[in-house]
Amino acid sequence: MPLDHLNARTRVIALIGDPISHSVSPRAQSFALAHSGENALCLAFPVKSERLAEAIRGAQGLNIAGVMVTIPHKEAVLPLCDELHPSAQLVGAVNFLEFRADGTIRGHSSDGWAALRSLEDKGVTIRGTRVAILGGGGSARSLALTFADAGAIHITLFNRTVERAQIIADEVARRTNVPAIVRAIPVSDLSDADIIINTTSVGMTPDVDASALEAGVIEAHHTVFDIVYNPLETRLLREAKERGAKTVDGLDMVLWTNVYAAKIGLGTDIKIEDLRAEARRTLIG
Numbered sequence: 104m105p106l107d108h109l110n111a112r113t114r115v116i117a118l119i120g121d122p123i124s125h126s127v128s129p130r131a132q133s134f135a136l137a138h139s140g141e142n143a144l145c146l147a148f149p150v151k152s153e154r155l156a157e158a159i160r161g162a163q164g165l166n167i168a169g170v171m172v173t174i175p176h177k178e179a180v181l182p183l184c185d186e187l188h189p190s191a192q193l194v195g196a197v198n199f200l201e202f203r204a205d206g207t208i209r210g211h212s213s214d215g216w217a218a219l220r221s222l223e224d225k226g227v228t229i230r231g232t233r234v235a236i237l238g239g240g241g242s243a244r245s246l247a248l249t250f251a252d253a254g255a256i257h258i259t260l261f262n263r264t265v266e267r268a269q270i271i272a273d274e275v276a277r278r279t280n281v282p283a284i285v286r287a288i289p290v291s292d293l294s295d296a297d298i299i300i301n302t303t304s305v306g307m308t309p310d311v312d313a314s315a316l317e318a319g320v321i322e323a324h325h326t327v328f329d330i331v332y333n334p335l336e337t338r339l340l341r342e343a344k345e346r347g348a349k350t351v352d353g354l355d356m357v358l359w360t361n362v363y364a365a366k367i368g369l370g371t372d373i374k375i376e377d378l379r380a381e382a383r384r385t386l387i388g
Contacts, residue, residue, distance in 0.1 A: 114143040116368050117162050119150040120173035125333070127354075127382045128171065132361040135377035136369075143168065143369055145361070152179060159183050163202050169368025170200040171360065177212075177241060184210035193252060193278075194245040199364050211367060214242070215249025217359035218300075218330070225351050227298065227326050230254030235293055237261050237315045238302035239268035242330060246300060247271055251281035258283040261290050293320045299343075301329040306337035314338040323347030330356055333386055354382055 118128055124147070132145035150158045155176055162170050172180055177196040181187070184197060185207035191197045197210035219229060234255045236243050239262030247258050258275055262268035265287050272283035293299060293316075305315040311334055321327060327343035332353035340350040358378040365373045 108137060108142050112142055114168045114369060116143065116145045116169055116171060116364055117167050118145060118147045118171040119158060119176060121149055121151055121175060123147045123149045127385045128357065128361055130385050131358060131378045131382040132365065134381035135373040136365065138377045139371055139373050141369060141371045155179055156183055159200065169202060169364060171364050172198050172200060180210065184208050190216065194248050196241060196245060198360060199367060201367050212245065213360045213363035214245050216363065217356045218246055218249065219253060220359045221351055221355040222328060224355065225349065231256055232297040233257040233295055235259045235261065235296035235299045236302060237300065239264060239271060240302065242302035244271045246302060247275050247283065248279065251275050251279035255281060257281065259296065260285050261288050263288045290316055290320055294322060296325065298326045298328065301331065301339055304331065306339055307331045308333045312338060314342065318342035318346060321346045321348050326351065329353055332357055335386060358382060
């Protein structure tokens with residue numbers, strides 16, 4: 104990609120995490136920004152937990168346009184925010200820091216919104232559905248709360264550690280009034296679910312032969328959404344497709360968070376198509 108557009112006025116969106124070298128966001132977002140005519144790029148910075156506050160204040164002092172935040176910092180940055188967007192208030196986590204002109208920091212969470220957009224793009228709506236979520240970590244919590252708030256009528260969380268998932272289920276029920284229950288893995292029956300979401304890392308490169316579900320529990324009426332995006336088609340999605348289910352990979356969820364970051368940080372609309380094309384080139388070669 105030509106670098107003629109880069110100069111002393113180039114603005115930067117930062118991405119921080121630990122590890123971070125695997126991310127497709129810097130390349131995909133920088134490509135999309137260039138295509139939009141924006142003099143900006145996205146750069147990744149590995150940041151250890153003990154240096155988090157220092158890194159955020161440093162980015163603010165360097166006039167970075169905004170900071171995308173990923174694992175393991177999404178909850179740790181909360182105390183560094185002066186204000187939380189309603190999206191971050193809902194899920195209790197932040198994946199984008201907006202540096203405002205008055206010197207304050209506003210924390211946003213676009214993960215749930217990005218997941219909803221990914222499903223909507225495939226013709227899947229959440230309202231009125233029964234959702235099964237595999238996992239009990241931060242992603243499971245964020246999506247459970249977001250989908251309940253978006254109109255799901257029932258949430259079931261499947262996790263090896265039932266007690267951990269129960270904390271999420273209790274929070275969903277308390278904050279959204281949507282019934283939420285917990286079941287132990289392995290999963291034996293999903294016949295009453297409409298949407299199945301894998302929020303675990305099972306099936307991610309290099310463990311591509313693993314799946315979070317036995318194929319036999321997947322039915323043709325299901326939509327199966329795997330937030331893993333490397334590989335693009337996990338074993339879970341491949342087997343779901345073979346059983347006639349609708350499938351949604353995890354790439355667009357990541358890419359929609361880039362759209363959100365560019366809009367809030369730079370005031371720029373970048374195209375999901377540009378992000379998708381470059382991300383796929385990066386992943387597939």
